[in-house]
Amino acid sequence: MKLHRNLVFAVIDALDLIFTKGEYADKVIEKTLRRDKRWGSRDRGFIAETTYEMVRYKRLYAEIAEVKEPYSRSNLFRMWAVWAVLKGIELPDWKQIAPTPERRIKGKFDELSKIRKYRESIPDWLDALGEKALGEKLWTAEIAALNKQAHVVLRVNTLKTTKPKLKRELLDAGIVTEPIKGYLDALKLQERTNVFSSEPFKNGWFEVQDASSQLVGNFLDVKPGIRVVDACAGAGGKTLHLAALMENKGQLIALDIYDNKLKELKRRARRNGAHNIEPRAIESTKVIKKLYGSADRVLIDAPCTGLGVLRRNPDAKWKLRPEFLEKITKTQREILFSYSKMVKSGGKLAYVTCSILPEENEKQVFGFLKSEEGKDFNLIEEKHIYASKSGFDGFYMALMVKR
Structure with a gap:
């Protein structure tokens, strides 16, 4: 593999912003990739994937490189050299990375890989918390799975097309996809590529949405013509799926405390051809109180870790x-206790997180069911989705019905 100086320097610049300035990795990479229009897909892929992997294994690489935070640029180059050696990449003769003790790097890697907190590169407190919450066997498998690169999964927008038709259109654009067993509207990319520049995306035929996230819409058991409230809608990934499942019939109220996210939802809804979505910013508790006892279905996709x-x-x-x-x-507790009041008698409530911790999941639900606010609800179904078992994101879902 031939290394290009400008690409490696772009990675170091990105890591400096993420590790030293505390900026979010996805925003930094997005900004970095716009720096040079001459970069092709392979160049962009190298920058994004290398940066993400070094963020993922920061603790391990720093330990091997014998550097500590705050990282100087010299420290970051040493960490990058560790990454390159472990990938079997021949190091170039650059002053920033010389000398690099390759044999010692491999020896330290073998030694540290026997210890989970270094192997999976996680803080001590998080490793202890995960083991206590899930048990050693499940936590070990789960944190290893969560360190793997995520698949790119698309959700077919059934308001505009079908899965077979979208699959053919993407193939014509050079994008190869495959269905995922058990996931009705999902297509998985065989190779990572920029799908956002494709005509099917511009035409609103699909959204990028992890397979686990796609389970939420069906779990809520929505039907055309009913009133649904997505209480923590954000930019609307699940809202758009609910609109498709409702076939654009009925009322879908999308609530969020951030108005800018609801503006993004409006833009996405126009592209998707989703016409039954009504965004409402939660500017005060009056917005919630006006909906008390009125919804057939309420989705609480709660903020979480x-x-x-x-x-x-x-x-x-x-x-x-x-x-x-x-x-x-x-x-989470405040949201569940308050927003659950929007469910009418006979209606259903789904409490969902993208966390795997019992404190955020079943403990919240069982605490709610034992409370005055939850006394009229019965638990119908509960799902724990683990990356180590499904191959997709970790999720928790609980479906309750109001008597």
């Missing part, structure tokens, strides 16, 4: 702090 989606947000494990878990579980 995001531990189930570390594969696509690897920098999250470095930004997370133990105190955040206490803060977010309090927020």
Whole structure:
């Protein structure tokens, strides 16, 4: 593999912004890739994948390189050299990475790989928390799976096309996909590529959405003509799926505290041809109270630690702090206790997170069911989705019905 100096320097610049300035990895990579229009798909792929992998294994590479935070550019080059040696890449004769003790790097890697917190490159507190929550066997398998690169999965927009038709159109554009057994509207890319520049995407024929996330819409058991509230809609990935399942019939109210996210949802809805979505910003508690007892279905896709989606947000494990878990579980409880009041008698409520921790999941649901606010609800179904078992993001879903 021939290394190009400008690509490696782009990786170092990106890592400096992520590790030293605390910027989000996905935003940094997006910005970095726009720096040079001459870069082709292979160049862009090298920058994105190398940066993500170094973010993913930051602790391991830093330990082997014998550097500590805050990282200087010299430290980052040493970490990059570790990455290159472990990948079997011949190091170039650059002053920034000389000398590099390759034999010692491989020896330290073999030694540290026997210890899970180094092998999977996670903070001590998170490793201890995961083992306590899930048990040693499941946590070991799960954190290993969450360190693998995520698949690119598309959700067919059934408001505009069918799975066979989309598959053919993408193939004509040179994009090879395959269906995923058990996932009705999903197509998985055989090779990573930029699907956003394709005509089918511009025409609103699909959205990029992980297979686990696609299970939520069907789990809520929506039907055309009913009133559905997506209480934490964000930019609307699940909202758009619900609109398709409702066949554009009925009312789909998309709530969020961030108006800018709802504006993005409006833009996506226009492209998708989803006409039954009504975005409403939560500017006060009045917005929620007006909907009390009126919804056939309510989806609470609660804010969470995001531990189930570390594969696509690897920098999250470095930004997370133990105190955040206490803060977010309090927020989840408040949202569940308040927003559940929007469900009418006989209606259904789905509580969902992209976390794998019991504190954010079943403990929240069972606490709610035992409370005054949850006394009229019965648990119908519960799903724990683990990356180590499904191959996709980690999720939790609980479906309740109001008597």
